[in-house]
Structures are given as structure tokens and as C-alpha cells.
Amino acid sequence: MTLRVKYFGEVEERTGTSDEVLPKEVSSLVQLLDFLRTRYGIETETIKVAVNHSLVTMENDIALKETDELAILSPFAGG
């Protein structure tokens, strides 16, 4: 299974790309968060994950499907 994810804001700065295809072994929310922590050192407690434009709670694991649109965002500070 291949999943595609978009990154925004400071998360995009950490990953160095605005979107990418995730490794094949990533097929759930928990695996996605593990990937972001280990690959990029992102503090996953403070980010939000959107699955099909809906921001999901991070408390429960969910299975991800190939057709899912994934996005990762974090709070912005500037004003």
C-alpha cells in the first residue's frame, strides 16, 4: 500500500518537502506518527493529522487507506 501525505508550516520545514509518498509499511495513524518521529524528529504530541480533511484525535489508532488524503499541520505563531 502506498500513501501520500502533505506537510504544512514548520512540519514542511522539518521534512524538507511539501508532500511525499510514505514507506509501504506505514498503514495506520500510529505508524505514521512513528515514521514522523523517527525519520524527522518531529514532536508528534503537538501536530495534527488530517485524514480526508478531517483532523483526527491522536488517542486512537486508525487504519489508513490508499485513497485517504493525508495532511500534517502544526500551530502557526506569526501575526
Next chain:
Amino acid sequence: MNNQRYIRQITLPQVGESGQQKLGEASVLVIGAGGLGNALLPYLVSSGIGRVGIIDGDMVSESNLHRQVLFSREDVGKSKVEVVKNKLQVIDPSTSIETYEEYLAAENALELFKRYDIIVDATDRVPVRYLINDAAVLTGKPFVHAALYRFQVQMSTFNFNNGPTYRCLYPTAPRTTQSCAEAGVMPTTVALAGMLQANEVMKVILEIGDVSSGKLLLWDTLSNQQHQFTFQSKEQHISEELFYQRYRSDAAEMISLKEAQQRKGWFVDVRETHEVPKLSMENYVQFPLSTFEEKVFPIEKGQNIYLFCQGGVRSATAFKLLKEKEYNTIFCLEENAPELSKQFSHEEKKERIH
């Protein structure tokens, strides 16, 4: 009400005379007279909103001018809220402009929020958003939020008709985030963000359209792509007691010179560089309070920082600004420059005698 002035908006079927009356009866508190505030305030006022409050304790600095377009060169060093008030009163004298030359804090937030219908978050630090959020929840006010990171904007309206809040969106504050001073910003990006907020305020007052409640708009101004993300309410507990416990902790923590010297760290003089007495001491750094907005603080987080000035007022302000930037090992020195000057010349004399 001079209806000729507002005739073009009254012509809209969604506004009409009754909508104009709603605007005239509405009151809005804008927190921050920086980039977002400068963009949105003229439109709140020109549309005929009855009462507009503005709170900001900051002064105009040169690095503000490219995006905070109500300010000009001769305003540098002046109180932001005073300059903004003078400009806005010219735009529409019928709006009552109320200014507060201070920063939002636990001590003033609840009383202030109670006096307005809608709160606009035009700040540029994450920690103060939690204070705004909790004060808005406690006083039952909607708050319109926007923030940016470089060319991207986020906008949402929280606590609208008991809808989701900032804590529902971001329950955990990040340890660090970059402000405009650190990340950089184009004036057009912050203006677009402010305009989204002003537009949202109009919708709330006029009760038209879809207010962005439970929805986060993310706009990438480089690609012109817009994304809307939905989010749900999460049950949270906040009481006035908890509010004061949470936010009153920013009172400056004091330390004596003797103890500071034992603990090691940096002595940061926040006076202007021309001020006397001049000091000569180890680990001494000059970083005037007036440069906090435009320059990056020279000392890394985690090191002990001892702030001082001439009389203790500016070092207390510097403490607050650094706390907002999530510096945690900061203290205000009990001794200020005049005492330090005596102390160090005394130690020098002792060394010479030996």
C-alpha cells in the same frame, strides 16, 4: 448614523439597514496592534462597527513599518495603540476607539473580554493564544484567530455558539514555534490573514454566511491553494481559579547578584546602549528592550539569563517577552545598573589593593 457613508454595503441584500444597525451596535476587542491588527482594524472601523477596543503594550519599531502600514517613520518609538487610534479616528469618527496600552494578562483579560461582543486574536505568540482561548471560554465570547508561518495562513473562529475552541484544535502547546521576527514575513501575507479575520468578524455580527467554526482554513499564498480541515469539540474543564493559576505565574522571578554568580549564566542589560553607568563585568550582554521585536535574542534557551535595566521596569517587560518566547531559565536581577556599577567598581578596587 450617516447612511450615505455605508450605502454600498447597505445595498447588499445580506446587509441592509438592519445589518448596518447590527454593525453600529457591535463591539470588537482586537488583541495586538501589529501586522494583523494593522490590516484588519481600518476595515472594522470603516464598516461602521460601533465600538472597537485595541490592546497592545508595544512600541512602533522600524522593522514593523513594511507590514504595519498604519505606522510611518516618525511613529518609531511611540505607543502602537496611540498611533493606531489617531489614524482610525480619521477613517471614521463615529466609531468609538478604546485603547489599552498594556499586554493581555491574567489580571486584565476577563474584565476586558466582558466589555466586548467579539474577540480578535491578532497576536504573534502561541502561549498567549491559550490565555485568549481560556478567557474567551470563561466569558462566553467568540474569538477570531489567524496566524501565519512564512507564506501560509491559518484562520478559524473559536468558541462560536459553544463551538470548538483553540484547545480542541491544538490541545498541547508546542515547546517552540517561530514568530514573524524569527521566520520572516511578507506584508501581503499578513494583510491577507488580517482580511480573512475582518471578514469573519462581519459574518459573525451580520449573522450571514458560514462562520469558520470547527473548521480551520489553511491558505498557501505561494501556490494559492486553500485547504479546509474540520475538527470536533473536546470536553475541557476551565474555571476562573484554574485560569488565574495557569496564567498568573508569569510574574518575574527575582534573583540576587550573588546567587546568579554562583549559578552561572548571562547578565543581560536591556537598557539602551547609550545609557550610563557603563558596566564592565563577566558574561555581560547588551540587548536593549527596544530591539526585542526586530532582533533574535542572542542567548540560547536553557542557559541561565539574568535581566536588569536602570530601575527594574524594562527588565520585567523583557522577562515577560522572553517567557512568551518560551525561555524558561530567566530571572530578573534584584540589583540594577546603578547598584551593579558600584559593586563592580568596588570589586575592582579590592583587586587593585591586593
